[in-house]
Amino acid sequence: MKQLPPYTNILDEHLPATIGYGYRDIKWFEDFRRQEYPQLANITYLDHAGTTLYPISLIHEYSAELCADLFGNPHSKSPASQLTCRRIDDIRLKVLQLFNADPECFDLVFVANATAAIKLVGEAFRELENWEYCYSEDSHTSMIGLREWSSSSKCLSKFAMISHMNTPQRENATTLFAWPGQSNFTGERFPANWTKHLIGRETSYSLFDAAALVSTCSLNLSDPVNSPDFTAISFNKIFGFPDLGSLIVKRSAAHVFERRKYFGGGTVAALIASSQWSVPKNEIHSRLEDGTIPFHSVLALDHAINIQKRFYGSMENISAHTAALAKYLYLQLRELKHGNGRKVCSIYTGGNFEDSETQGPIICFNVSGKDGIWVGYTEFEKLAALKGIHIRSGGLCNPGGVEKWIDLKPWEIQRNYQAGHVCGDDHDIVEGKPMGALRVSLGAMSTTEDALSLIAFIREFYLDEKVLNEHDFLHTKKSAVINRISIYPIKSCHCFDIPRGTYWPIEPYGLRYDRQWFVIHKGTGRALNQKQYPRMTLIRPTITTDHLQIQWHETSEIIRVPINPAGQGLAITTRSTVCGETIEALLYTQPEIEQFFTKFLQVPSTLALYPPDSDMRQAKSHLRQLNRDYSIKQPISLSNESPFLLISQASVDALNAQIAETNGKKVLADVFRGNFVISGPDLHAYEEDFWTSVTISNHSFTVAGSCRRCHMVCLDQSTGEKDVDPFVTLSKHRKKNGRILFGQHLTLRTPPRDVMVTVGDKIYIDE
Template sequence: MVEITGTLLFPSEGEMAGQFDEYDCYIESLRKDEYPMLENGIYLDHAGTTLYSKTLMDNFHAEMMASLMGNPHSSSPASQKSTQLVENIRAELLQFFNADPEHFDLVFTSNATAAIKLVMEAFRTRDEGFFFGYHVDSHTSLVGLREVASEQRCFETDDQVYQWLAENRDDYHQKQLLAFPAQSNLNGRRLPRDLCKISKKFRTVYTLLDAAAFASTSVLDLEDHDVAPDFTVVSLTKIFGFPDLGALIVRKEVTHLFQNCRYFGGGTVDMVVCLKEQWHAPKSGPLHERLEDGTLPIHSIMALKSALQAHRKLFRSQMQVARHTMFLAKMLYERISQMKHGNGTPVCSVYKHVTSTYDDHHTQGPIVAFNLRDSRSNWISNAEVEKLASVKNISIRTGGCCNPGGLASALQLQPWEMRENFSAGYRCGGENDVWNGRPTGVIRVSFGAMSTKSDIEEFIQFIDEFFVDKTIEKLNAPSQELLADPLEQRFHVESLTVYPIKSCAGWQVPENTSWDIAPEGLAWDREWCVVHQASGKALSQKQIPAMALIRPMFNFKTGMLQITAPECVSLIVPLSKDPSQFGNPHLTSGTTNVCGEPVKAQIYKSSVVADFFTKALGVPCTLARFPASTFTSSTRHSKLHLQGLRQDTNAPLPILLSNESPILTISRSSLNRLNEQIKLRGGKAVHPSVFRANIVLSESPFLPPGHEQPWAEDNWQGILISSFEKPTSLIKAPVKSVSEMAAAKGTSPFATFLIIGPTCFFLGILFALFPYDYNVLWTAPPVDPANPLVDPRESYFLLQENHLKFLHASPPLISRILHIVIGTGLLGFIMKLYKPSEANMLFDGASLALYMCGITVYIANIVKGLRMVTAGQYGASPLQPGEKITDKLMDGTDAEYVGREDSLRVMAASNTICALVLVGVLVLQAGEWYAQRKEAQEIEEMDKVRDEKRKEKAKESGKKKQ
C-alpha cells in the first residue's frame, strides 16, 4: 500500500535533531521571500490546504505568458501542444508517486471528493449492487459512498477489518469495496499498511485508499503494484497549494469496472448516434480518456508543472518534508501535553489513538488534535478559541473536521447523543460547541512543508496568554477577602449598553434611565440583524468588520430607530411591533439563519433599507427583525443549560438574536487585570466595547488600592437582576475580533499622518522662498555712491520677482498636487474631529484653527500676489519717477496705493506668516502625542505601584498565616 523508507526518513534521534534545526533554519530563511502571506500570521491548517510559493506563481505566470494553449479535443497546433503537455504532467505525477505507468493510470479531477465519486460511478451501475465497508476514521466524502451501496458496514476498529477479511469468501455474490484513509484527517492516526495486501487474496474485494491527508506531507509509494490499492485518491492542492486539482490513481487491472458507467461527456467517446438510435462508442484508449469528461482544466494542469518544479527546488524531496513535519508535530504534542494551570490541572486534552505514537511515522502523521480546559477542568469553547486565534491572526481548524466517525470515537459520543445535539440546535461549524458539558468538536493543528518551529512557539504563547490560569493556587478556592464582603455592596453597574442590531455598534443607555428587562434579555437588545439577500444568513463582524461602524440610535419620542453609517444618509425604521401604522413597511416573513439555527423573521423588502445596508457594507444585504413577540416554532433559546453552565436545566431561557445568553456581562476589575498583562507584552489596552457586553460591573471606587478582585466572577453561579436570573458566567476574555473601537481606532494615527504630511509638504515650499523673503523684509544694503538714485534693494526685489514668476509658470499639475495635499490635511482634521474626545479637542481644534488661518492667507494674499507679480500689474495708474501717492490723491486721479515694492513685501510677509502658522500646527500635534505618551507612562507607573502594594500585602498575609 503505502511505503516510507524508514532508514532514510528517520535517522537516529541525535542526528534527526541536528538535521531538523538545520532544515528548520533553511525553511525559516526562505519564508520571507517565498511565503510573504505568512509575514503577519501563523498558518496551522495544512491538512485543509497548504500554501503556494512565490516561485510557483512566478513560474506559472511566465509559462502562461509564453505558451499558446488550445482545447485538447481539437487538432490545431495549440491544441496538440496542450495534449502533449497534459500527458507529460500525467507521467510526472505518476513518477512523483512512484507508480509505474505500465500498471497505473492517473485521472485528473477537480478534487479528491470528485475522484471518490468516479469510483462510486463504477460500482453503483452494477445490477447486483455492491457491498461497501469503510473504516470509522474515514473522511465524510468516503462515508457518503454508503448511500448508493446495497449493503454497508462501518468498521469501528482495525481488528474488525481483519476479522471481516478473515471471514470473507472468494465466491461472494457481489463486488465488495473496502475504503479507508491512509491517515486520519482528524488526529493524524495512520492505519495499518497491510490491509491492501490481505485484500488481494479475495477476487471480489477491491480497495479504495484515501491518501489526501497522507500524501500532503509524506511519501506515497506505489512501487509494488501487486499490493497497491486498486483506487487511490489524492488532493494535489494539499500537496502543492496550487492549483486546485485532485487525482484518481487506478490499477489498470481493475479498469474493467468502469465499463458499465452510463454517462459520457465531451471528448470521452469515439462516436455518438442521436437520430433514430441510441448508441455510442466509448474511447478505446487509456482509462483517463473515458473518465475525463469535457474540456480538461488545461491551465490548472499546466500549473502542476511549475508546482512540481518549485516543490523540488524549495523542499528538496517529499521525504525531507515528512521528516520535518513529523518533528514539528512531536514537538507540539510534547509541549501542550506538559502545559498546566496554576493549580496543577492540565490545560490540554490530546486525542491520540492508543496504537499511535509521535515517535513512529508508521502510526502517526503531523496532526495534533486536542481540546482546552480551564483551571476547573471545564471545557473551553472551540468557537472562542478560534475567535481569539483570529485576533492573533492564527489559522487553525476547529469542529468535526469532516470526520464524523473519528470525532465520535475520540469524544466518545454515542449516536443518540449526536442526534440529540442536532435536535437541540447544534450544527457543524456553529457557535455553540459545548453541549451538556461536553465538547462536540476538536482543535486541529496540522503542519506543512513550510511550517517552522517559530509557528509552534507563537501558538504555545497564544495558549499560555489566553487560556492558562497561573493565578489560581487551589481548585475552586474563592478569596476569603471576597467572601467577607457582601457582593451587592462591592459591585455596581458602571454602564448599560443595548445592541439593537446584531453585530453592529451599541447604544449606551443614559444615566439615571430605567430600562425594561424581559425573559429574552434587555428590551430591544439584538432584535434586528443584517441578512445576506442571496443566502439569507445573518452577517457578523467576523465576516464583515465594517458592521461595527453602523450605529443605531433610539428616538422614543418619535418611536423610531435611527441608523447611521459612514458615507450613507441616515435610515429610520419604526420601533413598533406593528410598523404598518407608520406607512408601508415592505415587511415579509422569511427564514434566515442565525448561528446555525433557522429563524422565522420579518425581512425588510424596502429598496431604501436594502440600499442603505448594501452601500454601508459592500455586500447585497438588508435588515431583518426577530421581535420578542415572535412565538413560533423558530423561537430561539439559550444553550447554556446544555453547556453545563446552569444548574436549572429544565427550562431553557428564550433569547432573540444573541449567540449564547440573553445578557452578557463583563467585570471591570478583570478587564483591568487583562490590560495589565497586555501592556506588559507591549500591546495596547482593550476597551470594554471589544466584549460587546450589555453590562459592565465595577467594584466600589472607595476600595483601597490593591483590593480589586479580578476573575472573581469565575466563582459565581450567576447574577440576580430583580427577578431575572442571568444564566451565564461573566465573559473573561475578548470574544470578538472587531469592535466599534477596533473598526475605528485605526483612523487616529492615519488622520494624524494626513495632517502632518501636507503641513510639512507646504512648509517645504515656503522654506524654499525664505532666502528671498528674508532679504526683502529685513535686509537693507548701503546706497551705491555711484548710483544714488537707484534703490539698493532693487536686486532683492528682482530676484524675488523672478522666482515668483518661475513658480507661477510651473505646470498646472504642480498646483493641483499642492491643492490636493492641502485638502488632504483638511480631511485628516475632519477624521480626528468627527467624534472628538476631551483629550484631543483642544489640540486638534486649535490645530484646525491655525490650519484654516494658513489657508486663508494662502488664498487671499499668496495666490493673488502670484498672479499680480506674473502679470506685472501692481496698480491702475503707475507712478512716474519722483511722483508720490499724495500727489495723485491731490489730483483726484486713480493711484497705486500698494506699489511694486510694497506688493513684494506683502508677499514675503504672507509667506512668513503662513510658515509660522503651519509650524504651530506641528507643535500642537507634537504636544498631543506627548500628552498621550505621558498619560500612558503615568498609567503604567500607577499599575506598577499597585502591583508592588499587592505584593507587599501578599507577603504580610503570608507572615500572618505563619
C-alpha cells in the same frame, strides 16, 4: 524568520535533531522560507493537513507560461488546443512517474479533488445490485459517504479490516474495501499494500485514500499486484497549488467503470441523441474525464512538481523533516503539566512518533485545566488566531476518529444533534465532553519556531489558571447604581444609549427595541456580524417615536426606517439565519435602505426586522442549567444568549489594570456590549460571578450565568479598529471551565408589566 519564543525546557536535547530542518542548513532554509513564503511573515501556520502552502516561484513560473503560450480547449483541433493536449499527456505521465506507477499497469484520471475521485469509484459500484462496502473507522467523511450506495456496509478497525480481507469471498458478492493512507484525525498511517490480503478474491476491490498521506510521504505503486485498484489524490495537499485531484486506476480493475452510466462531453467515441446508443472512448481517462478538464490547473501541476523537486530534493527529505518536527512537538506537548501534576494535553494517536511508517506529522489533542475540565477547542482556536497561530479544530471531517478517541457514543451524537449541535458550530463542549479536537499538522516549510510558538502559547494561556473564590467576597447586602443603559437596535451595530432622565420599558424579550433589527446578506440570507464586518460599528441607530434613524458614522448620511413596516406594506416575510438558528423576519423593501447598507458595509445587504411578538428564539439552555430557578424558557430577541447583560465598571477597571501591565490600550465598557453598566464604591471586581439575583426598580432579576466571550471584544465600538489586548488579557485571567467569561446574563423573574428603568436607578445585590 520569527524570533524564537523565550522558552526552553528539559526536552531541548531533541532540538538539534530538528534544527537542521532535514534539508541543507538552517541559514539556507531561513533565507529560502523568507523569500518563497512571504505570506508566512508573523504567522505560525499549522494546518498543512488542510492544505500546504505554495511557494511564490510556483505562481510566477506558472503565470509566465500562461503569458508566453496560447492554450486552447483540449477537445478542439486548433494549434492552441493541440498544444494543450500534448502538455496534458506529458503531465499525466509525469504524475504517474511521481508515484512510481507504470503507465502500462495504471492510468490517471484528473478530477476536482480526492472527494471527486472517491465519488467516481462509487458511481461505478452503485449500479451493482449486491455489493458490500467495508471502510476503515479512520476514513474521511467523503469515504464514508459511499456506503449510501452500497447494499450493505461495515465500519471496521484496522485489525478487523485485515481479518475481513482474509475471509473467503461470498459467492456472487462484490466487495469494495476502502481505507486511508493516513488518518486525517490522528495522523496514524496505514499501508497501501493491504491489497495483498485480497489476492484470490476475484470480486473484491480496493480504494485507497492517499490525500493526507502524500502531503509528506512518498507513495510507491511500483508493485502493481500489491497496489490498490483505485487511489485518490489531492494535489493541493502536496504542493499548495493547484486545486486539483486525480484518481489512479489500476488497468486490471478498470472494467468496473463499464457499469457507470453517466457520460459527459468528450468521453464518447460515438453517440446518437435520439436513441439509447453510445460508445465510450477506449482510454480509461478519456471516458472518465467528463467535460473539459481544468487544463490550466493541470499545467500548474507540472510547475508544482518541478519546483518541489528543485527546492526540497525529494519527498523523502520532506518526510524526514516533518517526522523530526512532529516528534519534537509531540514530546513537548506530552510533558506539559499543570502545577498539580495534571497533564495539559490529551493526545490522540494510534501510531508511533519514533516511526514515520506508522505516524505522520499530525498531532491531535485536547486541552484541559488543572481541575481536569476541558478547554473548548473553539475558544482555543479563536485565541490562537489572535496570536497568529493557524490550526484546525472540530470533528476534522473524521467522525470515526471522534467516536473512537473522544469516546462519543452513537446515542450521544444523536442526542447532541437533537439538542442543536451540528458540525462546524461553536458547541465544542456538551455534557462535559468535547465534540471534537484540536489538530496541528506540519509541512515541508514548517520550522522549529512554529513548534515552539505553539508551546509558548499553551504555556502562556493554559497553565495553572487562577479562578476567583466565592469566599473572597463579603456576603453583605450591597447596592450599586446603573450609570449607563444601552440598547443595540440593529444587531452588531453601534449602541443607542438611553438618555438620562428617560424611563425605558422592559418587554418579555428584554429592553424595548434591543437587537430587534439586523442586517441581512442579500445572497446568503444570513445575518451579518461585527466579527466578519467590523464596519458595522460605524452604523449609528437612534430610536424616535415611530422611526429608526440610521446614521453612517459621523456623516450627514442618514436614513429613516419605519419601526412597523408590516403595517405600512413596506416589508415582506423572509427566512434568515441568526446565530446558527433559522428565523422568520420582515425584510424591508425600500431600495434606499438596501443602497445605504450595501454602500457603507461594502457587501450586498439590507435591513430586516425580527417581529417583537415572535417566540422563535429562547435563552440558551446552558444558562438555564446554571440556576435552578431559571428553568422556564425565556424568549429573547436577537441577542446571543439572554434578555439582558450586566457589566460591572469595577471589573472593567480591573481588566484595564491588567492590560496596563503589558502596556496595552485600555478599553471602555462598551466593547462588552452590555445593557446595564453598574458602579458602586463597595463593588469588587468580578464579584458578580457569584451573585444569584439582583433587584432593579423593585423588580427581581435572576443572574443566569457569565457571558462567554469571543474576539468581538477586540473591536473598538467607536472606530471599528481591532486591538487584541482585551481578549488576550481575558484569556489569561478570566477563563473558567475552558470558557472566557466577562459580564453576567440576567432575566426578569416575573412577567414584565409596566416595568421601566432609567439611568441612576439603584441595583441591590441580594444575599
